[in-house]
Amino acid sequence: MSNTKHTITDSEYTVMKILWSSDSKMTVADVVRELRESEWSASTVSTFLQRLLKKGVIACEKKGKTNFYYPILRQSDYDMDETQSFLSKLYNGSVKNLVAALYENKKLSKEDVSDLKKMFELE
Secondary structure, X not given: OOOOHXXXXXXXXXXXXXXXXXXXXXXXXXXXXXXXXXXOOHHHHHHHHHHHHHOXXXXXXXXXXXXXXXXXXOHHHHHHHHHHHHHHHHHOOOHHHHHHHHHHXXXXXXXXXXXXXXXXXXX
8 A cells, every 4th residue: 555655645635634534434525524614516525535546545335325435544554654755755764864954954942852852762
């Protein structure tokens, strides 16, 4: 499944987040309802769900004429794959280089640095 991670668009990711947050399988109408602030139609949501099905990151269970969608790809797996890709692309796979860049650009607070130190002391 790790090869599919790069093919999830931002819009598809929006749909995935809704599926991941649900405790049950969802219909197109359920997803549309969760997208309260979006202007996406049921047709648009259905298109994104079909694309995600083809990519193998969600599955569909048909009950009568209604399709119920649910994620196959776990959010934690997707997040880890995306993090690895980001590190590889921008920092040669080095967490140290990422932290150094954040530190040099004053993007880490003293509290962040303290928390990081505590994390590394646990090892």
